Amino acid sequence: MVLNLLETLRTDKPIVLTIANFVTVQDVANGLNAIGASPIMSAEALEAPDLVKISGSVCLNIGTLTETQVAQMKVVGQLANEQQKPVVFDPVAVGASNYRYQTAVELLQQVKVAVIRGNAGEIATLAGSDWQSKGIDAGSGAGDLVKIAQTCALKYDCIVVLSGATDIITDGKKVSQIHNGTPLFQLHVGSGDLLSSLVAAFTAVQSTDYFDAAQTACLVLATTGQLVAKQMTADRPGTFAFELIDKLHLITTEEINKIAVVD
Amino acid sequence: MVLNLLETLRTDKPIVLTIANFVTVQDVANGLNAIGASPIMSAEALEAPDLVKISGSVCLNIGTLTETQVAQMKVVGQLANEQQKPVVFDPVAVGASNYRYQTAVELLQQVKVAVIRGNAGEIATLAGSDWQSKGIDAGSGAGDLVKIAQTCALKYDCIVVLSGATDIITDGKKVSQIHNGTPLFQLHVGSGDLLSSLVAAFTAVQSTDYFDAAQTACLVLATTGQLVAKQMTADRPGTFAFELIDKLHLITTEEINKIAVVD
Amino acid sequence: MVLNLLETLRTDKPIVLTIANFVTVQDVANGLNAIGASPIMSAEALEAPDLVKISGSVCLNIGTLTETQVAQMKVVGQLANEQQKPVVFDPVAVGASNYRYQTAVELLQQVKVAVIRGNAGEIATLAGSDWQSKGIDAGSGAGDLVKIAQTCALKYDCIVVLSGATDIITDGKKVSQIHNGTPLFQLHVGSGDLLSSLVAAFTAVQSTDYFDAAQTACLVLATTGQLVAKQMTADRPGTFAFELIDKLHLITTEEINKIAVVD
Structure with missing residues (x-):
C-alpha cells in the first residue's frame, strides 16, 4: 500500500469530474477540495468532451438520477473510456427502486468502470446476493460481505469497494x-458519496493500479473520520461534517500510518 | 401530546421521501438523519412507484419547482394517496409568483395532503387572506394568524402548521x-424546509393523528433550536445550523418536556 | 467608497434572485441571508416575470449550466434589463469547456450585465487574454491582472470584479x-459564487454606481474572511465556511474600516 499517493494527489491536484447527487454535492466538492483535488461538476452532456479531457478521472453517482442525467452519464462514461480516464461508479440506493437497478446495470454494460463503491446493500444488490437494503441505508443480511464484494467485482470485472x-x-x-x-x-448523509469521489481522485494519480488507489482513498x-471522532465527547453529526473537511485538509501520512489497521 | 412519538421514530427509522428544494436539500437530509429517520430524495417520476412503496411518508416542497418537478410531485402525491402514505406539502414562497400560486392550488386539488407547513405569508396566501409576503420570508400583515391558519386548514381539509x-x-x-x-x-435558510420534512417523518409513525404528529415535530x-440558541453568546447563523443537526440527534424527551410551552 | 451601503442593505433587505450553481447554492443563500439580504432561487422560466419584479437585482451563475437553465437565464436577464434591475454575471469555469465559453458570450450579447465577477482565469478567458485556467480554479498566467480586468470591462461595457x-x-x-x-x-468551494451574489445584493441598494456597489461587496x-482567518490556528476549510456565515451577520462597518486596505 503506497501512502505517498496522498502526496502525489496534493502535488498534482487532479481535476475530478463528478456527475453528482444534488443532495450531497456541496460536501463532495468541499471534501475533494480539502484533500487537494480540484472538483468540477456538470449537468450538461454538451460540455462532456471538454470536461472529460481536462479531468483526471470521473465519478458517476446515481443518487438523484433522472433520464436526462443518465444519458449524460453514458456520454461522460464512454468519453472517459475512450480517453482512458478511470471511471468510479456509485450505485446509491440501487436496491430502492427497480428503475435504479435497471439503470445501473445498463450503465455498467455501456461504460467500463474502474471501481464500484457502495454500501453492503448496494453492492449486494448489484452482485445479485440476498440482502435487505433500506432506502439509502446499508440494511442488513446474512451473507458474507467479502464474498458479496468479490462476486460483484467478478461480475462487473472491476475493483469493488x-x-x-x-x-x-x-x-x-x-x-x-x-x-x-x-x-x-453513518450519521452524516453523503459520507459514501464523498468516498466515491475520493476514490476517483486517487485513481487519477494511480492509473496503473486501481486497487491501490481505492485502498488508499x-x-x-x-482514518480522517476516526481522528475527528476521537476528539468528540458525544455523537455530533453536524460537527463531524465540518471537522471532517478540516481534517481532510490537515491530515498527514504520518498520522494515517500511526493508526492504520489494514489486512 | 404524545412525546414518545420521538422514541417511536428513533426505533422505526421511517424512510421519508422528499421531493426537494435544491437550495436546502442537504440540510434537510442531514436533519432527518439526525433525528433518526432515513431520508431519500428523487427527481425522476419513473421510480416513484417503488420509492413511495418503501417510504413511510412523503414531503412535497415547491421551493425550486419546475414543470418537470411538478409533474413528478403529482405522480408521487397520487401514489402516496393510493397507498395511504401521508403527504406533507411545503408551499415555499407561494406568494412570490403567480406561477407558484397556481401550481400549489392545482397540486392541492390533485393530491390529498395530510399537512401543509408554511410561514405566515405562505399560509395567508393559500388561505386567501390579506398579507404582504416578501420572497421566501414571512412578510407582515394585520390578520389574526390563528384565524388565517384555521381558514387554510378548512379550505384544504387538512392540518395546517x-x-x-x-x-x-x-x-x-x-x-x-x-x-x-x-x-x-429565521437567520438560517432552510429551517422551514427541514420542519416540513420532520413533520412528514412524524406522520410516518403516527398515521392516525396527523395533528399530533405535526405538533410533535x-x-x-x-425546543432543539431553543436549547442550541441558549448556549450562544451572539447570533451566529452558521454555528446555529450545524449545532441544530447535532442537537436533533442528541435531544431527549426529558429535555423537551422541561422547557416545552404548549397551549 | 461608501461603506454605509452595508447599513442600507441591512435596512432594505433587498430580494436577490440567483439563477444558481447547484453545487454551492445553499452556501450562497445562507451568505445572502447572513449579510441581511433576502435570497430567492428559481429554476423555472415561467415564474421569471414575477420573481424579477419583486427582486432588487439578479445574479446569473453558469457553474452548472444546462441548455434549459441558459434559456431561463436569458429570460431572467432580459426581464431584468427591461425593468432596470442590475444583473451580475458569474462565468464559473468559463475556460473549462468551449460550450461554457460560447454560452457565456451569447448570454453577454443578449443580456446587458452591470457586473461580471470571476477569478483570474475566468476573466482572462472572457477578455481573450493568454491564461492557463484549470477547471474551476484560477490557474496561472503571465498577464497583468489589472490590464486583463480592464480589457474585459471595456469589451463587455460593464464593471468587472x-x-x-x-x-x-x-x-x-x-x-x-x-x-x-x-x-x-480558495480552500472553500463557493467563495466566488457567494461574492457574485453579494455584489448583486449591493447593486440592489446602489443602483446608480455599480462600481461602488461591487467595491463594497x-x-x-x-475583510470578513480576513477576520475569521485571523482567529484560526490552522487552515480549517470546514470551520472557515460556517464562521464566514457567522461573521457576515455580525461584522460592523467599524470593524471593516479598521482593517480595510483599498487602493
Whole structure:
C-alpha cells in the first residue's frame, strides 16, 4: 500500500469530474477540495468532451438520477473510456427502486468502470446476493460481505469497494480490509458519496493500479473520520461534517500510518 | 401530546421521501438523519412507484419547482394517496409568483395532503387572506394568524402548521400553539424546509393523528433550536445550523418536556 | 467608497434572485441571508416575470449550466434589463469547456450585465487574454491582472470584479484594488459564487454606481474572511465556511474600516 499517493494527489491536484447527487454535492466538492483535488461538476452532456479531457478521472453517482442525467452519464462514461480516464461508479440506493437497478446495470454494460463503491446493500444488490437494503441505508443480511464484494467485482470485472464499519476492497480475488473509521460516518448523509469521489481522485494519480488507489482513498477517509471522532465527547453529526473537511485538509501520512489497521 | 412519538421514530427509522428544494436539500437530509429517520430524495417520476412503496411518508416542497418537478410531485402525491402514505406539502414562497400560486392550488386539488407547513405569508396566501409576503420570508400583515391558519386548514381539509415565533397547529377547529423556538431559525435558510420534512417523518409513525404528529415535530424542532440558541453568546447563523443537526440527534424527551410551552 | 451601503442593505433587505450553481447554492443563500439580504432561487422560466419584479437585482451563475437553465437565464436577464434591475454575471469555469465559453458570450450579447465577477482565469478567458485556467480554479498566467480586468470591462461595457488574493474592481478605466482577504477562500468551494451574489445584493441598494456597489461587496467579504482567518490556528476549510456565515451577520462597518486596505 503506497501512502505517498496522498502526496502525489496534493502535488498534482487532479481535476475530478463528478456527475453528482444534488443532495450531497456541496460536501463532495468541499471534501475533494480539502484533500487537494480540484472538483468540477456538470449537468450538461454538451460540455462532456471538454470536461472529460481536462479531468483526471470521473465519478458517476446515481443518487438523484433522472433520464436526462443518465444519458449524460453514458456520454461522460464512454468519453472517459475512450480517453482512458478511470471511471468510479456509485450505485446509491440501487436496491430502492427497480428503475435504479435497471439503470445501473445498463450503465455498467455501456461504460467500463474502474471501481464500484457502495454500501453492503448496494453492492449486494448489484452482485445479485440476498440482502435487505433500506432506502439509502446499508440494511442488513446474512451473507458474507467479502464474498458479496468479490462476486460483484467478478461480475462487473472491476475493483469493488464495499464500505461500512470495515471497508472491503477487492478485485474479485485479492482482498484488503480496512478496520479504521467511526460510526459517525453513518450519521452524516453523503459520507459514501464523498468516498466515491475520493476514490476517483486517487485513481487519477494511480492509473496503473486501481486497487491501490481505492485502498488508499478508503484508508485516508476512514482514518480522517476516526481522528475527528476521537476528539468528540458525544455523537455530533453536524460537527463531524465540518471537522471532517478540516481534517481532510490537515491530515498527514504520518498520522494515517500511526493508526492504520489494514489486512 | 404524545412525546414518545420521538422514541417511536428513533426505533422505526421511517424512510421519508422528499421531493426537494435544491437550495436546502442537504440540510434537510442531514436533519432527518439526525433525528433518526432515513431520508431519500428523487427527481425522476419513473421510480416513484417503488420509492413511495418503501417510504413511510412523503414531503412535497415547491421551493425550486419546475414543470418537470411538478409533474413528478403529482405522480408521487397520487401514489402516496393510493397507498395511504401521508403527504406533507411545503408551499415555499407561494406568494412570490403567480406561477407558484397556481401550481400549489392545482397540486392541492390533485393530491390529498395530510399537512401543509408554511410561514405566515405562505399560509395567508393559500388561505386567501390579506398579507404582504416578501420572497421566501414571512412578510407582515394585520390578520389574526390563528384565524388565517384555521381558514387554510378548512379550505384544504387538512392540518395546517403556520410556523414562526409561535408555531400554530390546527385542523381548522382545534388549535395548538408552541411558544418555544429562537429567532435564529429565521437567520438560517432552510429551517422551514427541514420542519416540513420532520413533520412528514412524524406522520410516518403516527398515521392516525396527523395533528399530533405535526405538533410533535414542531415541538421537537422548536425546543432543539431553543436549547442550541441558549448556549450562544451572539447570533451566529452558521454555528446555529450545524449545532441544530447535532442537537436533533442528541435531544431527549426529558429535555423537551422541561422547557416545552404548549397551549 | 461608501461603506454605509452595508447599513442600507441591512435596512432594505433587498430580494436577490440567483439563477444558481447547484453545487454551492445553499452556501450562497445562507451568505445572502447572513449579510441581511433576502435570497430567492428559481429554476423555472415561467415564474421569471414575477420573481424579477419583486427582486432588487439578479445574479446569473453558469457553474452548472444546462441548455434549459441558459434559456431561463436569458429570460431572467432580459426581464431584468427591461425593468432596470442590475444583473451580475458569474462565468464559473468559463475556460473549462468551449460550450461554457460560447454560452457565456451569447448570454453577454443578449443580456446587458452591470457586473461580471470571476477569478483570474475566468476573466482572462472572457477578455481573450493568454491564461492557463484549470477547471474551476484560477490557474496561472503571465498577464497583468489589472490590464486583463480592464480589457474585459471595456469589451463587455460593464464593471468587472477579478477576485483573488487582491480583488480588482474596474470599469475599464478607473481601478480599485482591495488587499484584504485570506487564502482560505480558495480552500472553500463557493467563495466566488457567494461574492457574485453579494455584489448583486449591493447593486440592489446602489443602483446608480455599480462600481461602488461591487467595491463594497468585495471589501465586506474580504475583510470578513480576513477576520475569521485571523482567529484560526490552522487552515480549517470546514470551520472557515460556517464562521464566514457567522461573521457576515455580525461584522460592523467599524470593524471593516479598521482593517480595510483599498487602493
